[in-house]
Amino acid sequence: MTVKQTLFSTTLDNGIVLLGEELPGLESVAVAFHSPAGAIHDGRGRCGLATLSGEMMLRGAGSRSSRQIVEDLEGAGVQWAQAVSMSHASFSGAMVARQLSDALPIYADILRRPLLAEDELENARQMVLQNLAGTEDDPAHRAILSLREIHYPSPWGMPSEGLSADVEGLSIGDVRDFITAHVRPRGAIIAIAGRIDWSDFVPRIEQLFGDWATGAAEAVATGPRGPRVKHVPHDSQQTHIALAWSAPPYHSDDSYEATAALAVLGGGSSSRLFSEVRERRGLCYSVSAGYQTHRDFAMAVCYSGTTAARAQETLDVMLAEIHRLPGTIQEAELERVKARAKSALVMQQESSAARAGAIARQWYHLGTVRTLAEELDRYDRLSVRSIEQWLEKHPIRDLSVVSLGREPLEVRDAVSA
Amino acid sequence: MRFLRERLDNGLEVIAEVTDGALSTSIGFFVRTGARDESDDLWGASHFLEHMVFKGTKDLSADEINRRFDWMGASANAFTSEEDTVYHAAVLPSQQHEAVDLLARMMRPALREEDFATEKLVILEEIRMYDDQPPFGADDRCRAMFFGRHPLARSVLGTVESIQSLPVETMREYHARRYSPGNIVLAATGAVDFPALVESAKRLCGNWEQRDVPDRRVPMTAPVTAHLEQIVRPTATLSYAVRMSPGPAGDDDDRFAAKLLSVVIGDDSGSRLYWAMVDSGAAEHASCHHHDFLDAGLMITQLSCDAADVDPLLSRILDVYREAATQGIGQREFSQARNKLAGRVVLEGERPRRRLFHVGLEWSHGGIYRSVADNLRIVEGLTVDDLQRVLTRWPLDGPGVTVLAGPSGAEASSQAAAPA
Numbered sequence: 035m036t037v038k039q040t041l042f043s044t045t046l047d048n049g050i051v052l053l054g055e056e057l058p059g060l061e062s063v064a065v066a067f068h069s070p071a072g073a074i075h076d077g078r079g080r081c082g083l084a085t086l087s088g089e090m091m092l093r094g095a096g097s098r099s100s101r102q103i104v105e106d107l108e109g110a111g112v113q114w115a116q117a118v119s120m121s122h123a124s125f126s127g128a129m130v131a132r133q134l135s136d137a138l139p140i141y142a143d144i145l146r147r148p149l150l151a152e153d154e155l156e157n158a159r160q161m162v163l164q165n166l167a168g169t170e171d172d173p174a175h176r177a178i179l180s181l182r183e184i185h186y187p188s189p190w191g192m193p194s195e196g197l198s199a200d201v202e203g204l205s206i207g208d209v210r211d212f213i214t215a216h217v218r219p220r221g222a223i224i225a226i227a228g229r230i231d232w233s234d235f236v237p238r239i240e241q242l243f244g245d246w247a248t249g250a251a252e253a254v255a256t257g258p259r260g261p262r263v264k265h266v267p268h269d270s271q272q273t274h275i276a277l278a279w280s281a282p283p284y285h286s287d288d289s290y291e292a293t294a295a296l297a298v299l300g301g302g303s304s305s306r307l308f309s310e311v312r313e314r315r316g317l318c319y320s321v322s323a324g325y326q327t328h329r330d331f332a333m334a335v336c337y338s339g340t341t342a343a344r345a346q347e348t349l350d351v352m353l354a355e356i357h358r359l360p361g362t363i364q365e366a367e368l369e370r371v372k373a374r375a376k377s378a379l380v381m382q383q384e385s386s387a388a389r390a391g392a393i394a395r396q397w398y399h400l401g402t403v404r405t406l407a408e409e410l411d412r413y414d415r416l417s418v419r420s421i422e423q424w425l426e427k428h429p430i431r432d433l434s435v436v437s438l439g440r441e442p443l444e445v446r447d448a449v450s451a
Numbered sequence: 452m453r454f455l456r457e458r459l460d461n462g463l464e465v466i467a468e469v470t471d472g473a474l475s476t477s478i479g480f481f482v483r484t485g486a487r488d489e490s491d492d493l494w495g496a497s498h499f500l501e502h503m504v505f506k507g508t509k510d511l512s513a514d515e516i517n518r519r520f521d522w523m524g525a526s527a528n529a530f531t532s533e534e535d536t537v538y539h540a541a542v543l544p545s546q547q548h549e550a551v552d553l554l555a556r557m558m559r560p561a562l563r564e565e566d567f568a569t570e571k572l573v574i575l576e577e578i579r580m581y582d583d584q585p586p587f588g589a590d591d592r593c594r595a596m597f598f599g600r601h602p603l604a605r606s607v608l609g610t611v612e613s614i615q616s617l618p619v620e621t622m623r624e625y626h627a628r629r630y631s632p633g634n635i636v637l638a639a640t641g642a643v644d645f646p647a648l649v650e651s652a653k654r655l656c657g658n659w660e661q662r663d664v665p666d667r668r669v670p671m672t673a674p675v676t677a678h679l680e681q682i683v684r685p686t687a688t689l690s691y692a693v694r695m696s697p698g699p700a701g702d703d704d705d706r707f708a709a710k711l712l713s714v715v716i717g718d719d720s721g722s723r724l725y726w727a728m729v730d731s732g733a734a735e736h737a738s739c740h741h742h743d744f745l746d747a748g749l750m751i752t753q754l755s756c757d758a759a760d761v762d763p764l765l766s767r768i769l770d771v772y773r774e775a776a777t778q779g780i781g782q783r784e785f786s787q788a789r790n791k792l793a794g795r796v797v798l799e800g801e802r803p804r805r806r807l808f809h810v811g812l813e814w815s816h817g818g819i820y821r822s823v824a825d826n827l828r829i830v831e832g833l834t835v836d837d838l839q840r841v842l843t844r845w846p847l848d849g850p851g852v853t854v855l856a857g858p859s860g861a862e863a864s865s866q867a868a869a870p871a
Contacts, residue, residue, distance in 0.1 A: 111794030160732020170688035304517035316572030377524025
């Protein structure tokens with residue numbers, strides 16, 4: 035099928051990249067502001083600084099109090115969100131298109147004129163600490179956090195949510211310094227999708243952000259990575275198993291081969307892990323394989339949660355399926371992977387928020403936005419041969435393995451050279 | 452958007468909300484069966500059956516079903532609630548026929564003994580998975596206490612014991628009784644070829660045997676009495692509280708005002724509870740929302756915080772409820788909540804796969820269709836007086852059931868559950 039796609043991009047003099055996608059048939063518009071103030075800049079002993087800073091930016095900006103920011107956004111019918119990842123602090127909103135002109139100045143205040151008042155710090159800190167306490171009660175999430183910690187080199191494996199002990203010690207000075215250094219135009223992306231009027235949007239953004247003085251980007255040195263195998267003691271009925279190995283980052287052309295191989299392994303209900311672990315043996319409720327990427331490195335991730343008594347068998351079957359993958363991919367498996375990926379790409383065009391996120395992500399990783407036609411074409415060019423060649427060139431090895439539960443598991447075959 | 456409907460001779464209803472130019476088609480079979488239709492010896496059968504439907508028919512294996520969904524690029528799944536079992540797939544329009552064909556065949560599963568034994572293990576894993584997660588069973592326990600002997604007291608997943616003791620023959624009989632064509636709605640949204648949909652339904656479902664299905668509505672007779680219970684989870688970090696008090700049912704026009712009221716009082720952001728305890732970091736989460744069933748409605752309060760703070764924060768929540776009842780709702784917060792709800796209606800309305808659940812469930816429950824524009828008109832027509840009336844008819848600080856789950860027997864006083 036053909037989907038009409040209209041993409042726009044421009045760069046302001048101070049370095050802010052503006053991206054747009056017009057989606058016919060929608061009443062809504064979604065806008066997302068990504069500032070390069072991610073958790074990789076937290077610094078030693080200050081894990082959680084980016085998250086605390088992102089929270090503080092919402093607590094009063096320009097002439098608006100903390101409460102007014104929320105009231106003004108919600109009063110305009112904006113479904114807003116704020117998130118801090120390793121690479122960015124992001125502020126986004128989806129709304130009926132006519133509300134956009136009211137919403138943009140609020141975001142400009144948040145990004146450019148946060149008050150960072152000392153009397154808001156304790157509340158913000160408590161909110162961050164509450165979220166961290168809530169994470170302690172989410173065993174599956176904790177297993178993935180531990181996996182990232184042991185797999186990625188420091189600081190990329192640190193939790194963007196923070197560490198309680200570090201968050202306790204952060205000061206208002208830390209927050210102000212962090213925002214001054216990292217919330218800036220160079221490296222920032224503003225993406226908009228849905229019912230947009232690009233010729234109206236660009237001058238509005240220029241007016242709100244054009245005179246924002248730029249700063250220099252700060253490089254982050256990567257340190258060592260953790261041990262390959264880790265057990266996290268947790269008194270739960272289920273044991274959570276998370277595995278990872280290195281994969282090419284998204285900007286690498288063979289990331290398509292990597293994600294297709296992972297989809298064959300654990301991407302759909304006809305995937306190998308789902309069939310062998312859940313359907314045939316009834317070992318678990320959830321099992322999957324997927325792909326997580328930063329700009330310069332990425333990982334293949336497998337996850338399952340199962341009763342402690344059956345966890346060893348689950349891990350053994352997962353490892354067996356991982357090691358069986360090279361040399362055995364079938365044409366029919368690839369056809370299903372392609373169909374699912376292409377269908378998901380087309381359906382993404384129905385959501386303004388999903389598209390605003392997707393075009394910003396592509397720009398960050400690629401420095402360009404791929405058209406839907408280019409992406410569909412790239413999937414068409416995937417073949418069993420190209421995936422097998424890639425697997426041969428990048429053998430699955432040096433697995434990182436996390437178990438979270440009552441007893442550690444025996445990891446056979448995972449750390450093979 | 453156009454709404455179209457047709458009823459087959461055997462009672463199966465086929466409905467569609469057709470959106471010209473939509474990029475996808477969503478298809479769903481909405482079966483009027485769930486936990487409320489079970490008895491003690493069937494506890495958890497509706498949800499277990501939902502899993503078994505994916506295990507194959509007499510002509511199709513589970514592997515073939517999984518492969519066909521993936522091959523058509525479908526985003527397919529199912530869910531079971533107290534009142535409904537829904538099987539759904541979102542596909543590109545060119546795959547409409549394939550998706551309907553597969554889903555329709557699945558509605559007549561083989562229910563093979565060996566599949567039943569394997570899938571039982573998966574269900575037991577699912578029960579344990581939820582048992583390890585917040586709110587550690589407090590929600591199911593609270594609903595059980597609230598509804599007492601009413602059918603809505605039953606949890607969807609069942610228990611380890613009820614699942615282990617369920618025989619396959621009992622499930623087969625339950626399927627024959629509940630998956631009757633007159634008890635099922637086939638709904639579609641997005642880019643739908645309606646004549647083709649009806650043709651598929653006639654060919655694939657036309658020979659399903661009709662059986663009478665009794666009415667499921669059971670009025671709540673006993674008044675709710677205040678009750679407090681605790682679940683101890685030594686390894687939990689935070690404490691979790693769930694409180695339920697009566698609210699408007701699914702056939703009560705005040706349900707719309709109740710939903711807007713819950714946005715003012717207890718939405719995840721910008722609400723009275725948010726500013727009272729989430730903004731300051733006193734609580735990890737504090738919210739209030741409305742949920743309606745066919746014959747009952749609930750106002751559900753959820754709180755998570757440090758164990759030591761449960762009692763004072765539950766008291767504070769009741770204070771917030773009392774203030775709303777005595778001092779009323781302000782025009783500014785009312786407008787903010789109404790605009791927010793209207794925004795949600797528009798955004799959800801843009802995605803056929805979200806619309807499928809609204810359109811399918813509304814029709815399945817009450818034979819009602821409302822377009823996105825109808826929903827917007829309802830939201831925009833609400834007034835402060837409507838919200839005030841809801842507060843009077845269903846006092847949020849009135850008798851309610853509260854269940855706590857946390858690391859210790861948090862010293863919650865009876866105040867948390869008692870009426871004002």
